[in-house]
Structure formats: structure tokens, C-alpha cells
Amino acid sequence: xxxxxxxxxxxxxxxxxxxxxxxxxxxxxxxxxxxxxxxxxxxxxxxxxxxxxxxxxxxxxxxxxxxxxxxxxxxxxxxxxxxxxxxxxxxxxxxxxxxxxxxxxxxxxxxxxxxxxxxxxxxxxxxxxxxxxxxxxxxxxxxxxxxxxxxxxxxxxxxxxxxxxxxx
Amino acid sequence: xxxxxxxxxxxxxxxxxxxxxxxxxxxxxxxxxxxxxxxxxxxxxxxxxxxxxxxxxxxxxxxxxxxxxxxxxxxxxxxxxxxxxxxxxxxxxxxxxxxxxxxxxxxxxxxxxxxxxxxxxxxxxxxxxxxxxxxxxxxxxxxxxxxxxxxxxxxxxxxxxxxxxxxxxxxxxxxxxxxxxxxxxxxxxxxxxxxxxxxxxxxxxxxxxxxxxxxxxxxxxxxxxxxxxxxxxxxxxxxxxxxxxxxxxxxxxxxxxxxxxxxxxxxxxxxxxxx
Numbered sequence: 424x425x426x427x428x429x430x431x432x433x434x435x436x437x438x439x440x441x442x443x444x445x446x447x448x449x450x451x452x453x454x455x456x457x458x459x460x461x462x463x464x465x466x467x468x469x470x471x472x473x474x475x476x477x478x479x480x481x482x483x484x485x486x487x488x489x490x491x492x493x494x495x496x497x498x499x500x501x502x503x504x505x506x507x508x509x510x511x512x513x514x515x516x517x518x519x520x521x522x523x524x525x526x527x528x529x530x531x532x533x534x535x536x537x538x539x540x541x542x543x544x545x546x547x548x549x550x551x552x553x554x555x556x557x558x559x560x561x562x563x564x565x566x567x568x569x570x571x572x573x574x575x576x577x578x579x580x581x582x583x584x585x586x587x588x589x590x591x
Numbered sequence: 592x593x594x595x596x597x598x599x600x601x602x603x604x605x606x607x608x609x610x611x612x613x614x615x616x617x618x619x620x621x622x623x624x625x626x627x628x629x630x631x632x633x634x635x636x637x638x639x640x641x642x643x644x645x646x647x648x649x650x651x652x653x654x655x656x657x658x659x660x661x662x663x664x665x666x667x668x669x670x671x672x673x674x675x676x677x678x679x680x681x682x683x684x685x686x687x688x689x690x691x692x693x694x695x696x697x698x699x700x701x702x703x704x705x706x707x708x709x710x711x712x713x714x715x716x717x718x719x720x721x722x723x724x725x726x727x728x729x730x731x732x733x734x735x736x737x738x739x740x741x742x743x744x745x746x747x748x749x750x751x752x753x754x755x756x757x758x759x760x761x762x763x764x765x766x767x768x769x770x771x772x773x774x775x776x777x778x779x780x781x782x783x784x785x786x787x788x789x790x791x792x793x794x795x796x797x798x799x800x801x802x803x804x805x806x807x808x809x810x811x812x813x814x815x816x817x818x819x820x821x822x823x824x825x826x827x828x829x830x831x832x833x834x835x836x837x838x839x840x841x842x843x844x845x846x847x848x849x850x851x852x853x854x855x856x857x858x859x860x861x862x863x864x865x866x
Contacts, residue, residue, distance in 0.1 A: 473603070481611045499616060
């Protein structure tokens, strides 16, 4: 447990920096804006207490908001993603549940499980985010297209990162 | 009391979620109804220095491109000087008069934060009230228009980027002089739409679109872009797609324009309207 803390803090800063410095500057054909920072919420240990999970989700969103001038948007989407994580974990739990000492990684539960886990939370996050942004005007379907294209790119990056960072 | 405590403990997860989410919504809503840039400014006292450091690195990496732009700008100015020498005497006379009445002051500034991938984009500049920046001044770069100053703090200012659905400026077709409102289309970073141009005038692809100067923010005849597509809408008006000449993805050096006669002009317009 003592080892987990600095590692997660480090991951928090690295992901915020990558998001702000690299991915916020990427805009493919006006539709695709990947938001990979939610990987931080996905990778938190199973034992993370509820209050900490919510607070971290909130702080993560707020940090992104401050650096990309979108006060509120990412905070709302990110807090919601953190809130829903335990429920999603419940729904897709393997038959014998989550064993002690395991972490939500491809390594422990396989690619299919991780993909399902990441996909549900990423799509929820992107739907909330893009519809808050578009709040004032119509364009329901073009926003939906943006949600799904961006989700696809975010997911690909998240899943790929698992293979790059956690090589055996 | 005991009941309340038990309730709080039992549902603390949902309650905390609602609390945090409400904070998020309050931040969002306040930003949308009031000037959201006000909060952004506040946030920039935190992230301003951070952004400035990144801007320094970015500056260094784009030196080559900047050199090219400066050379182009230089050439353009050279051409202006040459042509003003060779024109006839009467032209020279009128040119002189226009020089005597200095209308606009240009204040150079640097972009330290910029976004192009949202529906409401803002640009943060490293000059503020201390450098003479005020609300509603125009922001341009050597390629074309950039935006309008919205909020000013002591050392920084924020501008509504032209890539913002809230900004609409008055533009005209250079050749014929017909004008209409120009607004960003909301997708891509180089497309805008010009409306209210009557169908009976002739326009062509690649015609220049320039500022009309009616708003007293932008000087007249400042380059905006070229026509990339047009169609007749409802038979009476053209709907013209304009390719913007400013590369919003690569903004470094900009100029803030102060119109010395803006207040006078606005005052007169106001009085005329009241009569």
C-alpha cells in the first residue's frame, strides 16, 4: 500500500501533463479530441476508498479544466466517471470476484475484460463531456459522431498504453 | 441526530458525489452566464507562468516559421513604401492627410495560450492593462484577423478567438464592397461563413474577404480570407464559405489594435439611434 501512493501521484501528474501538452493540441478533422487522462481513474487500485476515488476524480477534472480554459466541463465528466467506476466494476466482475492483490490491468484479467471496462467508462465520460460543451445549440448527431470517434481514439491509446507500460 | 449520522454514513458515497458534482456545475454555470473569461483569468494567475514557460519553448521551436513570416511582412511593407512614392501627386496629397490623422495604434503581443478544438475558443495574451490593452480592441496577426479582447488583467488579457461561436464580425467582399456578418462555422480551424450578400452581384472563388470597418473595432480592409465555396440560399442571398488566411494553430506574434476614434464613433452612433 505504501508503494502505491507515490506511483499513483506520479501517474496523476504525468497524465495531466500529457493531456494538456499533447492531446489538447490534437484535433483531427474537427471531430476527434482524445481525452486520455481518465486512464488515471481506470488504473486506481481496487481498494481505493470511495471518498478518495471521488475526490481524485474531481481534482483530476479540475486540473485539466484549469489548464485548458474549460472551467467545470472536465470536472463534471471526470467526477461522474469516478462515481460510476465501482458500479461498472461490479457489473463486469469475473465469476470469482476480484482477488486480493490484483489490480485493474490487462495483466490480471485479460484484454477482453480491460477493454470492456475502459470502453464503458470512456464512452460515458465522452458523452457527458461533449454534450456539456455543446449545451447551447443543436447538432445532436454531429456531437454523437464526435463522441464515438473520440472515444475510439481514446480507447485505442489507453489499451495500447497498457501494452507499452506493463510489458512482461 | 443519530438517525442523521447513520444516514450520512450509509449514503456518504452518493452524497459526496452530489456535492462535488454541484461544485462542478456551479463553476460551469457561473462561467457561462457571467463572463467566463473572468474565471479563466483567475486561473491564469496560477497557470500563467506555467504557460509562459511552455510558450518560450514553443517560440524556440518555431523560429524558422517566424523568420519566414517576418520576411514576408517586411516585403509587404517595402512594397507599400515603393508604391506610395510612385503614385500621382493628388494621391500623395490624400495619403498625406490620412497619415496626419493617426487612427489606429498597434500594440505587439505574444500568444501564451490558445485553443482551437472547442466550440468557444479563447486566446490568452501576455500584455495587459499596464501595456494599454482595453476591452473590445481588435487582435490581428500578419496573416489576418485573430479576435477581440474580452477581459483584461494587470499583465495578461484574454481575447475571444474568431474560432468562437459567440463572435460575429462585419466583413465585406473587397471587389464589390458588399458587406455582411461573418462567423466561424464551428468545425475545422479555417472555415467561416459570410451571409446576407445579395444574389445579384457577381462573386468568384478566391475573391478576397476583408473587414468592413463598420464595427469600429477592426480597421477597414484588413485581410480575413478568400472565398472557397458559395451557393444561393433561398434564392435571394448567397451563403459564402470563407477560407481564413490566419493559421489559428500557429499563432505566436499578434498585434492588438487600438482605435483612437472608437469612443467618438460609438457616441455618435448612440446619439443617432436615440433620436
